[in-house]
Amino acid sequence: MTTILDPKKDSKIPEGPLAEKWTSYKGHQKLVNPANKRRLDIIVVGTGLAGGSAAASLGELGFNVLNFCIQDSPRRAHSIAAQGGINAAKNYQNDGDSVYRLFYDTIKGGDYRAREANVHRLAEVSNNIIDQCVAQGVPFAREYGGLLDNRSFGGAQVSRTFYAKGQTGQQLLLGAYSALSRQVAKGSVKLYSRYEMLDVVIIDGRARGIIARNLVTGEIERFSAHAVVLGTGGYGNTFFLSTNAMGSNGSPLIQAYKKGAYFANPCYAQIHPTCIPVHGEFQSKLTLMSESLRNDGRIWVPKKKEDAEAIRAGKLKPTQIKEEDRDYYLERRYPAFGNLVPRDVASRAAKERCDAGFGVNNTGLAVYLDFSAAIQRLGKSVVEAKYGNLFQMYEKIVDENPYETPMMIYPAIHYTMGGIWVDYELQTSIKGLFAIGEANFSDHGANRLGASALMQGLADGYFVLPYTIQNYLADQITVPRFSTSLPEFDEAENGIKQKIAKLFAIKGKHSVDSIHKKLGLIMWDNVGMARTEASLTKAIEELKALKNDFWTNLYIPGEPNDLNTELEKALRLDDFIEIGLLMAYDALNRKESCGGHFREEHQTPEGEALRHDDEFSYVACWKYVQDGSAPELVKEPLDYEFVVRQQRNYKS
Amino acid sequence: MSWLLNSSIGRKLIMSVSGFFLVFFLIFHATMNMVAVFSEDAYNTICGLLGANWYAVAGTAVLGGFVAIHFIYALLLTLQNRKARGNANYAVSVRPSGVEWASQNMFVLGIIIVGFMLLHFSQFWYKMMFTELMGHHEVALGTSTVSPKDGAEFVKFYFSHLWVVVAYLIWYVALWFHLSHGIWSAFQTIGTSGKIWLSRWKVIGNIFATVVMLAFAFVTIYFYARSVIDPSTVAMYY
Amino acid sequence: MDKTINIKLKIWRQKGPKYQGAFKDYSLDGVSVDTSFLEMLDILNETLINKGEEPVVFDHDCREGICGMCSLYVNGHPHGPDEDVTTCQLHMRKFKDGETITVEPWRSAGFPVIRDLMVDRRAFDKIIQAGGYVSVNTGGVPDANAIAIPKPIADEAMDAASCIGCGACVAACKNGSAMLFLSAKVSQLALLPQGKVEAATRAKNMVAKMDELGFGACTNTGACEVECPKSISISNIARLNREFLKAKFND
Known part of the structure; x- marks a missing residue:
């Protein structure tokens, strides 16, 4: 018997009209008075856009914050790599934008698999984010009149994306990092860099602390708090090759999951259409080229198969192919949105062309992104001003000049919409444990629109969590600080120490990376851009075998109680395999196609994703049972009260 | 004002300002030397003014003070910077293209300059102003004696020796390198530099250093050449 | 292949x-x-x-x-x-x-x-903590378009802000100076009206922290600029000097 969550009771979605829910919530929630805030400790894990902004804002409010990151500095969190921009419903361009339109585009872009109330709140606070960042000194791009400039992004017909060259994520993160640094100087936030969370400690059903490993000394340490916030990002690295940073991992999510938090919609993974294609077996990661390139670049493959074959054999250059022999397949298939269709649509279309034999590069796994028309229309200097740094990056990696020859791109794993299930307050199914940013599942449904990740991370960290967490903490003001010598801490620490000892005891022959690469291949081939019942069943079998492989053949050099990068990777890989299984179980369960989840059995005659709203209009929450068993499904129904669900249409 | 002595930028300001002062002195000195080419009498008049008069002595003291400050702070900053660099040196270290050689060797250049300065002082200042201050009115120069106010004679005498000329020319080259970096660096330190002015100051600094050093070199070579062409002008000293 | x-x-x-x-x-x-x-x-x-x-x-x-x-x-x-x-x-x-x-x-x-090739760069965090921010709390800020900022100024601030804090400038500098890193942040915020308010205290506090942490003084060799992966200009150092001296002389 599947458990069904109640949107009002369990998800705590406030009553009232859509546009008034958040205002009404804020008006009625409980708050903590300033004197009590000092007595409450909050652990924030992660220092990216969500974690960093949350730690800074909570510190400003007067809470006592402990902030953790695995890198040497909070400024290195992977939010920094976001290139294109951040959405907001400012309507500075007078092109018809509004909070409702941003809400609607996000819901539609997410293929009607997100919670209406959450998404509307996101759209509401989007404007505050831009104000906040400008006040912090974020140097957004400006027009000659001195006002803020906007660019267009996929999935929208308005220009609502604010940007700072091709480094928007960097600038926003440095803004949050500066706010965080200010709190560190004030003493309200204590920073723990090069620390990795290894478990969450639960006391009487509430999250009360974490166990973390000092990555420099290898020491296992205990930290207690009244609440724990996870802002640890997504789990794209399950695929080994992704656009994520090397250190990005899903382990905190698995730790929460194993302690009883639901893992929601794990199968929703976004494949980004504009990445630099794979070049060889030792490739360690895939580099993303900003989606903003699709504003001016045109995507095509040869119209004739023989041309594509000649290109693959190195006998023909793309510039030699005549205009009429080029297939601008996105413009052909989706006249209304053209090259600016949402990411999932663009990625699948590229895969479809390559699978049909029209792919380029020596692998046949690439399509062209061509700027010759834009250079002709705007001039090289304008193109350079807009995309110069991206072109340079491409040239450094591929050794080809994109001003002269079209870029080659191919889809790659980029972002995971799924994550830890949270209610409207961003609280997980464990009391006192919160998840924000990419780590939670809440706002993007089955597909995230470009420039919305930054928006969600900062919305959660600056404007949502600092409110909602108080509704929880208001009841905790009489709870004294916790001692870390409680038996629950002993138990959690011992569990970790045993696991580490077990890993060292394997003494196999294979490196962590070699096993991780196997995991990546299983995932990409079977749980990737196109999934079938057969591929997913196969994946589950292979992943179970891989888990066994990991626990019999792994070799970790060095010592446990010391700096040990291989041990760090091994601990993360064990959890990635768990996530891989969750993704496969979820994808197998979801017998429909929506957003980033495409089941080949469920497509329209034109090859578009086919949803089954009657059966699958729910959030699939997975509950941990025990090691080796399939997880248990819990459903949160998605009742669309305000938006009429449609087949997504980017054609007209 | 303790920041001037304690902060890194304050110390740099001291280097910059004392450097500027020395640059101004160089302009004065080069101009004065050029006068000797045109009129020995005029040159001697200037030397006379710079003798044991109170303002000349005060000026010399101030000048000496600036040299000392410039040198002591160079030493202080160099020591501080070496400490900041740490004890470990790179096994492979390449001067990146675009970085002037002089900029990384200012202290060494400075020591070379000071070394030659001592030579210069022993030849000129010690026998001129210092002699006067000691109350003497005559000083030995070669096999002859002259008035310490008679600067032109000193010039003619010393610059008739080839080794002195070569030594001075080496000195000027070192000074040129020191100035080619020092001038724009001084402007950079006081903050009067931006994306455009940065390169302008570099050009201005190079032109300035070249003109001033050519002036010094010209005077040196001129008097050497005169002594070769017409040995009678310096015969009394041999 | x-x-x-x-x-x-x-x-x-x-x-x-x-x-x-x-x-x-x-x-x-x-x-x-x-x-x-x-x-x-x-x-x-x-x-x-x-x-x-x-x-x-x-x-x-x-x-x-x-x-x-x-x-x-x-x-x-x-x-x-x-x-x-x-x-x-x-x-x-x-x-x-x-x-x-x-x-x-x-x-x-x-x-x-x-360990091996890994170094501790937390000193950079400490320099930023000394003043590399605008003191605004979350919320309660004016509309983003309330103050117009000339595009050339915004662009120059962006160029300075592209510093990634890797420390190549310190590594390249024969004096082990962190001036390029520090100047990039001071410059970015001094150029923008939002950051001007605290420009004086920021320059003073950040320089004091840099000195305290044992970084060297700048001798304008320019090696930092040449080796900087983001081509941060040393004209930022001139601006930092200017801001610092202005602040000190106004005390």
Whole structure:
């Protein structure tokens, strides 16, 4: 018997009209008075856009914050790599934008698999984010009149994306990092860099602390708090090759999951259409080229198969192919949105062309992104001003000049919409444990629109969590600080120490990376851009075998109680395999196609994703049972009260 | 004002300002030397003014003070910077293209300059102003004696020796390198530099250093050449 | 398939800050010129692990040139011989077949070695904590378009703000000075009206912190600018000097 969550009771979605829910919530929630805030400790894990902004804002409010990151500095969190921009419903361009339109585009872009109330709140606070960042000194791009400039992004017909060259994520993160640094100087936030969370400690059903490993000394340490916030990002690295940073991992999510938090919609993974294609077996990661390139670049493959074959054999250059022999397949298939269709649509279309034999590069796994028309229309200097740094990056990696020859791109794993299930307050199914940013599942449904990740991370960290967490903490003001010598801490620490000892005891022959690469291949081939019942069943079998492989053949050099990068990777890989299984179980369960989840059995005659709203209009929450068993499904129904669900249409 | 002595930028300001002062002195000195080419009498008049008069002595003291400050702070900053660099040196270290050689060797250049300065002082200042201050009115120069106010004679005498000329020319080259970096660096330190002015100051600094050093070199070579062409002008000293 | 090269590596190995380090020689054959420098190190580490040895420890994360985590002093240059890139963007096509590549950690008293090629750059965080921010709390700020900022000013602030905090400037500087890093932040915020309010205290506090942490003084060699993967201009240092002196003389 599947458990069904109640949107009002369990998800705590406030009553009232859509546009008034958040205002009404804020008006009625409980708050903590300033004197009590000092007595409450909050652990924030992660220092990216969500974690960093949350730690800074909570510190400003007067809470006592402990902030953790695995890198040497909070400024290195992977939010920094976001290139294109951040959405907001400012309507500075007078092109018809509004909070409702941003809400609607996000819901539609997410293929009607997100919670209406959450998404509307996101759209509401989007404007505050831009104000906040400008006040912090974020140097957004400006027009000659001195006002803020906007660019267009996929999935929208308005220009609502604010940007700072091709480094928007960097600038926003440095803004949050500066706010965080200010709190560190004030003493309200204590920073723990090069620390990795290894478990969450639960006391009487509430999250009360974490166990973390000092990555420099290898020491296992205990930290207690009244609440724990996870802002640890997504789990794209399950695929080994992704656009994520090397250190990005899903382990905190698995730790929460194993302690009883639901893992929601794990199968929703976004494949980004504009990445630099794979070049060889030792490739360690895939580099993303900003989606903003699709504003001016045109995507095509040869119209004739023989041309594509000649290109693959190195006998023909793309510039030699005549205009009429080029297939601008996105413009052909989706006249209304053209090259600016949402990411999932663009990625699948590229895969479809390559699978049909029209792919380029020596692998046949690439399509062209061509700027010759834009250079002709705007001039090289304008193109350079807009995309110069991206072109340079491409040239450094591929050794080809994109001003002269079209870029080659191919889809790659980029972002995971799924994550830890949270209610409207961003609280997980464990009391006192919160998840924000990419780590939670809440706002993007089955597909995230470009420039919305930054928006969600900062919305959660600056404007949502600092409110909602108080509704929880208001009841905790009489709870004294916790001692870390409680038996629950002993138990959690011992569990970790045993696991580490077990890993060292394997003494196999294979490196962590070699096993991780196997995991990546299983995932990409079977749980990737196109999934079938057969591929997913196969994946589950292979992943179970891989888990066994990991626990019999792994070799970790060095010592446990010391700096040990291989041990760090091994601990993360064990959890990635768990996530891989969750993704496969979820994808197998979801017998429909929506957003980033495409089941080949469920497509329209034109090859578009086919949803089954009657059966699958729910959030699939997975509950941990025990090691080796399939997880248990819990459903949160998605009742669309305000938006009429449609087949997504980017054609007209 | 303790920041001037304690902060890194304050110390740099001291280097910059004392450097500027020395640059101004160089302009004065080069101009004065050029006068000797045109009129020995005029040159001697200037030397006379710079003798044991109170303002000349005060000026010399101030000048000496600036040299000392410039040198002591160079030493202080160099020591501080070496400490900041740490004890470990790179096994492979390449001067990146675009970085002037002089900029990384200012202290060494400075020591070379000071070394030659001592030579210069022993030849000129010690026998001129210092002699006067000691109350003497005559000083030995070669096999002859002259008035310490008679600067032109000193010039003619010393610059008739080839080794002195070569030594001075080496000195000027070192000074040129020191100035080619020092001038724009001084402007950079006081903050009067931006994306455009940065390169302008570099050009201005190079032109300035070249003109001033050519002036010094010209005077040196001129008097050497005169002594070769017409040995009678310096015969009394041999 | 791809062109490959054989290389020899001289890599600095050091157990910890208090241990004596030394170079160790390795050789790698058949490295594709299309692999990145860090992927080459991955390959080396894979061979070391397979032999039961401890891998070379180095910092890295995003591998697309923006997080600033990767370091490495390669053949006498921070971030290697290529221009305007971080080590993770450096590719093996920049090296010749048979070449010996020397890999060292950043060397500066401000950045002590943690292990092998990994150094501690927390001093940079401390400099930012001393004033590299605008003191605004979340919420209660004016509309983003309330103050117009001339585009050239905003662009210049952006150029300064593109600093990734990798520390190549300190590594390249013969004085171990952090002036380029510091000036980039001071400049960005001094240019923008939002940051002007605290410009004076910011410059003073950040310079004082830099001095306190034992970084050297700037002697304007410009090596930092040349080696900076983001081409941060030393004109920012002039602006920092200006801001600092202005602040001190106004005291």
